[in-house]
Amino acid sequence: MTCLLVIEASPRFEHSASRLLTAQFVEKWTRRHPKASVINRDLARSNLQFVDLPWIGAAFTPPDLHSPEVAANLAVSNKLIEELKAADHIVIGTPMYNFSIPAILKAYIDQVVRVGVTVSTTYEGLLKGKQATVILTTGGDFSPGAPFASANVASSYLKQILGFIGITDVNIVLAVKTLAVDQGETTLADFAKRLDAELAAAAA
Numbered sequence: 001m002t003c004l005l006v007i008e009a010s011p012r013f014e015h016s017a018s019r020l021l022t023a024q025f026v027e028k029w030t031r032r033h034p035k036a037s038v039i040n041r042d043l044a045r046s047n048l049q050f051v052d053l054p055w056i057g058a059a060f061t062p063p064d065l066h067s068p069e070v071a072a073n074l075a076v077s078n079k080l081i082e083e084l085k086a087a088d089h090i091v092i093g094t095p096m097y098n099f100s101i102p103a104i105l106k107a108y109i110d111q112v113v114r115v116g117v118t119v120s121t122t123y124e125g126l127l128k129g130k131q132a133t134v135i136l137t138t139g140g141d142f143s144p145g146a147p148f149a150s151a152n153v154a155s156s157y158l159k160q161i162l163g164f165i166g167i168t169d170v171n172i173v174l175a176v177k178t179l180a181v182d183q184g185e186t187t188l189a190d191f192a193k194r195l196d197a198e199l200a201a202a203a204a
Contacts, residue, residue: 002036005087009094022093028203125166139179
């Protein structure tokens with residue numbers, strides 16, 4: 001069965017542009033795949049920890065040498081990787097923070113990029129044959145040709161890290177100038193309508 005993994009990173013919840021756009025994408029995608037399953041991973045509602053020394057020690061110790069205590073350090077990582085492996089399409093909805101991604105999304109990435117599990121010891125990505133859509137919202141204008149376009153490291157980083165684990169079919173939906181919503185120049189619903197055609201194409 002076809003599976004979609006939905007990863008949300010915004011802490012703004014009902015006021016979030018990235019969440020609204022991601023919901024639009026999911027609605028369009030599931031309409032095209034009515035029998036598909038959907039896995040929801042809401043990072044902002046999780047208590048995801050940053051990797052620490054016990055995690056690193058477990059990740060770089062052969063599994064057959066794991067004690068129950070050592071193995072427990074990778075329980076969350078293993079669950080997140082299982083979700084990735086099960087998915088045919090991954091959609092990541094995230095705001096841009098200071099030209100990059102939120103810390104919680106970086107924490108997620110650090111949990112799922114593991115040598116011998118999602119990337120080989122020779123640095124070959126092991127999660128091949130999947131698609132990914134990144135819905136990236138930005139307060140300012142980072143569209144191609146805009147003065148700050150080159151400062152958008154979030155898009156390039158996410159494409160690079162997804163490619164590193166084998167997901168090379170990546171589509172970036174860049175939703176710029178969300179500040180207009182916060183300043184009352186437009187509504188969140190009207191802002192989202194502007195991206196409708198692009199989201200439909202990404203979900204096709």
